[in-house]
Amino acid sequence: MGDPDDVIIVTGAASGMGRACAHRFAGRARLVLVDLDPVAVEAVATATGGHPFAADVTDAERVAELAAFVASTGRFRALVHAAGISPVMAEPARILEVDLRGTALLLDAFDRLVVPGSVAVCFASIAATMIAGAGDPAIDAVLDDPLADDLVERLRVLERSPLDDPALAYGWAKRAVVRLVRRTAPTWGPRGARIVSLSPGVIDTPMAAREEAVGPMIAQLMETTPLHREGTADEIAAVVDFLCSTDASYITGVDIVVDGGTTAGLATGI
Ligand SMILES: NC(=O)c1ccc[n+]([C@@H]2O[C@H](COP(=O)([O-])OP(=O)(O)OC[C@H]3O[C@@H](n4cnc5c(N)ncnc54)[C@H](O)[C@@H]3O)[C@@H](O)[C@H]2O)c1
Numbered sequence: 176m177g178d179p180d181d182v183i184i185v186t187g188a189a190s191g192m193g194r195a196c197a198h199r200f201a202g203r204a205r206l207v208l209v210d211l212d213p214v215a216v217e218a219v220a221t222a223t224g225g226h227p228f229a230a231d232v233t234d235a236e237r238v239a240e241l242a243a244f245v246a247s248t249g250r251f252r253a254l255v256h257a258a259g260i261s262p263v264m265a266e267p268a269r270i271l272e273v274d275l276r277g278t279a280l281l282l283d284a285f286d287r288l289v290v291p292g293s294v295a296v297c298f299a300s301i302a303a304t305m306i307a308g309a310g311d312p313a314i315d316a317v318l319d320d321p322l323a324d325d326l327v328e329r330l331r332v333l334e335r336s337p338l339d340d341p342a343l344a345y346g347w348a349k350r351a352v353v354r355l356v357r358r359t360a361p362t363w364g365p366r367g368a369r370i371v372s373l374s375p376g377v378i379d380t381p382m383a384a385r386e387e388a389v390g391p392m393i394a395q396l397m398e399t400t401p402l403h404r405e406g407t408a409d410e411i412a413a414v415v416d417f418l419c420s421t422d423a424s425y426i427t428g429v430d431i432v433v434d435g436g437t438t439a440g441l442a443t444g445i
Contacts, residue, residue, distance in 0.1 A: 178204075178238060178250065178271065179205075179249075180205075180250045180318075181249060181252035182204060182205045182207060182248050182249040182250060182251055182252055183200050183206055183207070183253045183254075183255065184241070184245060184255065184279070185197045185200070185206065185207070185208055185209065185225075185255045185257065186209040186254075186256045186257055186258035187209075187256070187259060188208035188209060188210050188216055188219050188220075188257070189210035189212045189216040189218075189219055189256030189259070190210075190212075190380065190381030191236075191376060191378070191381055191382055191399050191408055192257045192375065192380060192415075193210070193255070194219055194276070194408065195407075195409050195411065195412040196255045196257060196411075196415050196416075197219050197220075197223045197225055198223055198254075198411045199247060199412040199413070199415070199416050200223075200253075200416070201222075201223035201224055201293070201308070201408075202223075202224060203436070204252055204253075204265070205223030205226070206218050206223060206226065206249065207225065207226050207228050207244065207245060208222065208225040208226065208227050208228060208371070209228045209230050209241060209258065209408065210229065210230075210233050211229070211258070212228070212229075213227070213229035216225055216228070216229060219255040219376055220379040222385065223284055226248075228241055229432050231277075232256075232258050232277030232278075232281060233273055233280065235294075235343070235351065237281075237300060238277075238280045238281055238284045239284055241281075242285055242287070242288060245285075245288060246288055249261075250290055250420075251285060251288040251293045251329075252292060252293060253293070253294045253295070253296070253419040254281065254285055254294070254295040255290070255295075255296050255415055256278060256281055256296065256297045257298045258273070259274050259277075259315055259382075260273045260344045260382075261345060261382050261385065262342045262344070262386070262412065263339035263385050263388075265341070265387055266341070266346035267337055267339070267341050268327050268338060268344075269338065269340045270328065270345050271330070271348050273347040274345065274348035274349060274352065275321045275326075275347075275351045275352060276321050278297055278352050278355060279321035279322050279350075280354060281296075281368075282295065282359055282403040283364050284423035286362075289328065289366050289368045290367070290368070291366065291367030291368070292368070292421075293367075293368040293445040294358075294369045294370070294371075294418065294419045295368075295370040295371075296370075296371055296373050297302065297352055297355075297370070297371070297373070298352075298373055298374075298375070299301075299349040299350075299356075299372040299373065299374045299379065299430060300345070300349040300375065301309050301376050301434050301437060301438050302342070302345055302349050303346055303349035303352070303353055303373045303374060303430075304350075304351040305346060306342075306343060306346030306347060306350065307326055307335060309346075309350060310435070311335075313333065314333060314335075314356065315350075317330055317333070318347060318350065318351035319354060320385065321355065328348075328370065349374070350359050352372055353364065353372045353374070353430045356371060356372040356428065357372075357428050357430075358424070359427075360427045360428030361428070364427060364428075369426065370428065371426060371427060371428070371429055371430070371431055372429065372430045372431070373409055373411070373414065373418070373420065373430070373431045374430050374432045374433070374434065375406065375411055375432065375433055375434065376400065376405075376406060376432075376435050376436075376437040376438070377393050377396055377397065377405045377406065377434075377437065378405060378408060378411055379405040379406065379407055380406065380408055383405065393427070395440075396440075399437070399440035400435050400436055400440050401436030401439060401440055402435035402436055404435065405419045405435075406433065410435060411429075413443075414431065418431065
């Protein structure tokens, strides 16, 4: 990254892909490592020379404290937002809160820190493209207002409510992240900053292991995935590194799919 004042923030840094990103960026900037799990994030911070910052990304006050800490530490160079939960981990409302509202809170808080060269990579998922109701304007209108106090109530009254189904809640939350990133890019671009979403396919992390344990869906997906294997957290960290680098200086406002071809396999039925 270069400038000694550069700060790279990684959320979800205690596990999986966030942890791999923390290791990838170790020694290259001031690292601020954010996670709900204070003990595990402390261990990653010790291993990478980063600064641990225990926080729940759905806690607006704590997210504001994080932004203030980053501002006092240096220059916002990159935000890698990997914190998230999957369908087996929580009730639908909590999935929407963490995966969607948490992302919106972070982007809101970091907006005032944006300087030329700042980059954000927000983790979405290929699940966003695999859900029922995608493209329904009534659903998108609700999802496009993620900080509304009545988000959950507005979703509850929809004909196909994600509050009845954690997998739907997850897919919609991630679809909303892709859309939020797309809407944010035009406001960051004139300030010399970039933002992308990254949609992993099935990546070998503790999260994927928990999803695999409850049913055959992931094994079935691997059968139709052209590379016939799960990705590794390091393969994702390598793409994140590229997206945050100046080599990616013309990439903004898009979703980058890194899935070993899973979505292509689903589309073509191979
Ligand atoms: N693993 C996959 O196959 C896969 C596929 C598609 C998308 N994703 C997405 O990639 C991201 C990273 O997933 P992973 O597989 O590395 O997961 P993981 O479970 O290994 O790690 C996620 C980390 O996020 C933290 N976290 C959860 N809720 C939080 C909160 N409210 N505040 C702060 N930290 C919180 C957890 O403590 C954990 O350390 C997630 O957004 C996930 O939805 C994962």
